[in-house]
Amino acid sequence: MVNLADVARQAHVSKMTVSRVINHPNQVSDEVRDLVNQAIKAVGYQPNRIAKALVNQQNYVIQFIVLEDIATVEPNYAILLLEIAEVLNQKGYTLEISTILEPNSHVDGLIVSGWRDSDLERLSAINVPMVLYGQAPTWYDLPYVDVNNRMGTSLATTHLIEAGYKKVIYIGMTMALPFVWEREQGYLETMAKHHLVSRTYDVSNHSHDAEKLIQNIIAHLPKNTGIVCATDRIALGVVRALKAQSQIPENYGVVGFDGVFIDQITSPKLTTIKQPFRQLANTLVSNLLNQLHHSELKMELIQPRLVKRDSTRQV
């Protein structure tokens, strides 16, 4: 491997000068700087992350933790993971993946996803800089980045109302997590703003449960009803049940939430609230690096986007 010494030899300067050209270029005269930069190119020098890490007492390793049971992992995490990896690589960090909450001593920071309420106690006891994916209750004081869930369901509800569906209901989840509450609130607020009567149901986050729910209540669902679903998974079940009995989007409109994978494989394709993963990844990483470098603790919400497809009428 080409190292600092090789560059130094080529440029007829000391290793230290080369190091300075790289890390503190303004401490070096213009003349020498150009000389060294040429030498760097000439010999194809690439800094050695390992040596840098050793001397800086850093590791340049960020751990991404997926706490949710690996078998039931949502495709969400995969996308997020790939995005995060790319962002970190650009910044010279390495991403390490783990499914358990036992940070090795060699990690500089943690990005935690798939956590449940019961994990938060343990998480706040860990003394490593971290950021959560997903809104956590404020009293834990844990920095998080999340999509603006409330805005998401609000967009969904507004879209259904504007598309002319006379009644709009909400199918949420039976999980005690902040984002579940936020998504429901987004629906309720928007309905109130339009002076419409709201109606919510809860199911577990499985398509089959949602399917059954619709079969049970279809008698009470007049035509021209819009359905806001807390997740694409729920929407998938809803679409399946409705399509067997009626027509989408003519008689019923359905909007999902997440915009990963499932929305593509339903028939008709789902109108959904898409999580902006690229942006989420960027924000997660910069949030964490800000903690590392400036010890800032921040909570951040990212705006989602409505993707109109075939499960709702054209406006």
Place this chain on the structure above:
Amino acid sequence: MVNLADVARQAHVSKMTVSRVINHPNQVSDEVRDLVNQAIKAVGYQPNRIAKALVNQQNYVIQFIVLEDIATVEPNYAILLLEIAEVLNQKGYTLEISTILEPNSHVDGLIVSGWRDSDLERLSAINVPMVLYGQAPTWYDLPYVDVNNRMGTSLATTHLIEAGYKKVIYIGMTMALPFVWEREQGYLETMAKHHLVSRTYDVSNHSHDAEKLIQNIIAHLPKNTGIVCATDRIALGVVRALKAQSQIPENYGVVGFDGVFIDQITSPKLTTIKQPFRQLANTLVSNLLNQLHHSELKMELIQPRLVKRDSTRQV
């Protein structure tokens, strides 16, 4: 951080002796070894990967490359990725994820997934130990690990025959990749072995395409037909089309391939050939590490498993 020197001090020996206890324990007397091991526990020593990497001229970094377009990534890769990460972590390696084929100088090895035929030329030009996920044409001489695709579709076909479906057809894919061919062969061979007439169709790997195909040919599909699908995605479309017109599994049996995610969200749940990801991960990693340490080049096939669910009759 606790380091070798701390342990050495605690045990009243030199750093080198401690290092030896860890790396070459049989070069140390029993007595001292126990002493040092106690000291290690007492002070809570954990070896510093970075320093080790620097002195060993290794990086303990393996790069996992997902070449397939990030947006269309299958949930397969996520599962495989998580499994690989876990295996590597156990062996003291860090996993780095990338979506482009430009291995940094600091990676010790590559695990490549999602590649197409057109990538193989470039891959074989790269001078870093690597292993592919997915069977590659032998003339490239690239080591790979894959599920035994031929055996998979053979299991599927046999299952349908034994479940009493009189006619068994195959829906494959219009992609020129070895695994596509292998899956088709598994079906064809098994049909031949049972002296049955085989019939194959090709679609793109999208549920909507498969759905349309079934709608077009349903007239020629007598009741009591079994359908072997090249992927769960195709099976999803097949199930959707059939369910609209008839009954599963009474009149039609469907078997998918992959066993990730999609098989859970269809209705009825899919009978499928499940890829053993834990085992694939283990094999990929040990294949690669064998290259690193013993320069062995191997091609390995892992046996898949038939998971019986609700899209085929009970036998």
Place this chain on the structure above:
DNA sequence: GTTTTACATGTTAACGATAACATGTTTTTA
């Protein structure tokens, strides 16, 4: 019983990069 040999342990140097300090040169200041 002396010489070999084997074995257990310690010492030194090295991996590549950088902070802290040291040196030498130029510019500023009075």
Place this chain on the structure above:
DNA sequence: TAAAAACATGTTATCGTTAACATGTAAAAC
């Protein structure tokens, strides 16, 4: 114009670990 300050560059020591060599002691060989 001599002293002080600013600037550019070089030297040394360090991060934590390990290979290679050095040393010392006990067992084996003759």
